[in-house]
Amino acid sequence: MADTTTAGGASAPSVMPIIEARGLAKDFVIDGVPVTALKGVDLAIRKGEFISFVGPSGCGKSTLLNMVAGLLPQTAGEAFFEGRPILEPSRQVGFMFQSPVLLAWRTVEENVLMPAEVFGIDKNTLRDRARSVIEAVGLGSFRQAYPRQLSGGMQQRVSLARLLTYEPKVLLMDEPFGALDEFTREAMNLELLRITQAAGITVLFVTHNISEAVFMSDRVVVMTPRPGKVSGVVYVDLPRPREIAQLQDPRFTELNFTVRKLLGQGHDTH
Numbered sequence: 665m666a667d668t669t670t671a672g673g674a675s676a677p678s679v680m681p682i683i684e685a686r687g688l689a690k691d692f693v694i695d696g697v698p699v700t701a702l703k704g705v706d707l708a709i710r711k712g713e714f715i716s717f718v719g720p721s722g723c724g725k726s727t728l729l730n731m732v733a734g735l736l737p738q739t740a741g742e743a744f745f746e747g748r749p750i751l752e753p754s755r756q757v758g759f760m761f762q763s764p765v766l767l768a769w770r771t772v773e774e775n776v777l778m779p780a781e782v783f784g785i786d787k788n789t790l791r792d793r794a795r796s797v798i799e800a801v802g803l804g805s806f807r808q809a810y811p812r813q814l815s816g817g818m819q820q821r822v823s824l825a826r827l828l829t830y831e832p833k834v835l836l837m838d839e840p841f842g843a844l845d846e847f848t849r850e851a852m853n854l855e856l857l858r859i860t861q862a863a864g865i866t867v868l869f870v871t872h873n874i875s876e877a878v879f880m881s882d883r884v885v886v887m888t889p890r891p892g893k894v895s896g897v898v899y900v901d902l903p904r905p906r907e908i909a910q911l912q913d914p915r916f917t918e919l920n921f922t923v924r925k926l927l928g929q930g931h932d933t934h
């Protein structure tokens with residue numbers, strides 16, 4: 665079997681990484697007791713890469729994403745976007761949560777245009793782009809619908825359209841389709857790949873699902889139980905564009921097993 669794993673940090677690419685973490689760490693204080701959520705994470709992610717993070721519950725995946733989003737200050741180390749320290753949220757780094765977070769009293773189009781108000785952009789300059797993105801995520805005929813008239817999967821499409829309208833370079837996705845049924849989730853994943861690969865968007869994707877991580881990614885970062893560290897990185901050498909038929913590829917099964925083994929090793933050591 666080809667060597668697909670590296671221990672420790674995700675190795676540095678030759679060009680400047682779009683996202684980089686150096687010794688990133690986070691301690692919380694819970695009931696007066698310090699808890700180390702994340703410890704010494706090193707990462708270097710290239711533009712256009714699709715990276716998944718898998719690890720046991722509580723290993724700090726969301727914490728890591730929140731720090732990269734500029735939503736949470738780190739305790740030690742540093743995170744960089746295009747070589748500059750990340751100090752606050754930026755329009756270029758979009759964050760997608762597990763639940764859609766839509767305003768019930770606004771239409772799909774108005775929800776998609778809502779961040780314009782926050783960014784101080786004239787909505788009318790974005791309306792055409794918003795409409796074409798809404799079309800691209802398959803909601804062309806629901807532009808004037810309200811969230812309550814949409815299914816969970818459709819609401820997540822609205823969230824995705826809302827992010828894509830502002831042309832982010834990086835998407836941070838924390839189990840974005842975790843609440844959806846398997847069939848819808850698979851369709852959403854394929855659509856996400858199609859859209860982000862075509863636009864060259866870099867994706868950092870948190871999931872609990874090993875085969876989803878392998879199917880989507882260029883690299884799967886496996887984390888140890890808390891305090892979360894990188895226990896290994898699996899390189900996914902399946903050709904792109906990814907297709908459902910690849911789920912039957914023996915190489916796909918092999919890579920799933922490699923990730924599973926790394927996860928198991930993490931458990932053994934703690």
Ligand SMILES: Nc1ncnc2c1ncn2[C@@H]1O[C@H](COP(=O)(O)OP(=O)(O)OP(=O)(O)O)[C@@H](O)[C@H]1O
Nearest residue numbers: 692693694701720721722723724725726727728890
């Ligand atoms: N705001 C917070 N205040 C205090 N502790 C926190 C906070 N956010 C996270 N933690 C703690 O940090 C650790 C990591 O949490 P985090 O949500 O990042 O893990 P996770 O890997 O995303 O978990 P899951 O897979 O269950 O979503 C946990 O022990 C959690 O209790």
